[in-house]
Amino acid sequence: MAPTVERKNINLAPLKAANVPIFFIVGGPGSGKGTQCDKIVAKYGLTHLSSGDLLRDEVKSGSPRGAQLTAIMESGALVPLEVVLDLVKEAMLKAIEKGSKGFLIDGYPREVAQGQQFESEIQEAKLVLFFDVAEETLVKRLLHRAQTSGRADDNIDTIKKRLHTFVTSTAPVVDYYDSKGKLVRINAEGSVDDIFAVVVANLDKVTSKI
Numbered sequence: 001m002a003p004t005v006e007r008k009n010i011n012l013a014p015l016k017a018a019n020v021p022i023f024f025i026v027g028g029p030g031s032g033k034g035t036q037c038d039k040i041v042a043k044y045g046l047t048h049l050s051s052g053d054l055l056r057d058e059v060k061s062g063s064p065r066g067a068q069l070t071a072i073m074e075s076g077a078l079v080p081l082e083v084v085l086d087l088v089k090e091a092m093l094k095a096i097e098k099g100s101k102g103f104l105i106d107g108y109p110r111e112v113a114q115g116q117q118f119e120s121e122i123q124e125a126k127l128v129l130f131f132d133v134a135e136e137t138l139v140k141r142l143l144h145r146a147q148t149s150g151r152a153d154d155n156i157d158t159i160k161k162r163l164h165t166f167v168t169s170t171a172p173v174v175d176y177y178d179s180k181g182k183l184v185r186i187n188a189e190g191s192v193d194d195i196f197a198v199v200v201a202n203l204d205k206v207t208s209k210i
């Protein structure tokens with residue numbers, strides 16, 4: 001039986017009251033989500049929250065919640081929905097306290113249920129940016145990054161499992177938001193700057209009021 005995950009009571013009132021725009025950033029492992037988010041932050045000043053970074057920070061903190069996550073992440077599977085959502089909520093609240101004017105939630109949602117739960121508990125995403133990259137390119141990028149990243153999941157066996165999880169669980173997220181008219185599909189095979197130009201063209205249409 002899966003272990004019971006520790007949950008917290010989180011007061012979302014300040015986050016809801018702020019009602020700032022939220023963008024989901026979706027794509028396979030190594031599709032360039034983090035790379036593009038860094039550039040988006042520099043241009044638009046939004047708050048970047050990577051679900052993977054939040055989970056890795058939780059593991060590093062040595063908390064009981066973190067201890068349950070290591071094995072899941074090293075297997076390339078998804079951690080339970082509630083754990084990720086709680087970490088994202090906590091990070092959003094901290095950022096709102098500091099005056100955040102909007103969020104890039106990177107690596108989230110990774111399954112349709114995550115998106116539905118987030119939107120029912122917090123608020124709807126304005127857009128979902130999907131970085132579309134062929135599996136062969138993803139593997140090449142991640143193996144290259146593995147030479148220096150020190151990430152426990154940047155090895156060929158775990159990369160294959162992460163790709164499998166992406167195809168089975170996250171690809172339906174893309175179809176789901178496409179059917180809601182919120183998906184921006186971006187071919188992310190080109191150079192970082194060429195991809196960013198497409199990102200900017202799409203964000204400029206909706207961020208004029210930020």
Ligand code: AP5
Binds near residue numbers: 027029036110162
């Ligand atoms: P996470 O940390 O989110 O990893 P990921 O999705 O596998 O993505 P990466 O961070 O590896 O890549 P990226 O798309 O950000 O690409 P990057 O910009 O770094 O998740 C890790 C694990 O945590 C998951 O497997 C899961 O277990 C768990 N998890 C996370 N979120 C979860 C959730 N919501 N629910 C449940 N579990 C969750 O680029 C990669 C490399 O390519 C870099 O070296 C970069 O320099 C290079 N690069 C980037 N763009 C280009 C380009 N255009 N051309 C050439 N190289 C490029």
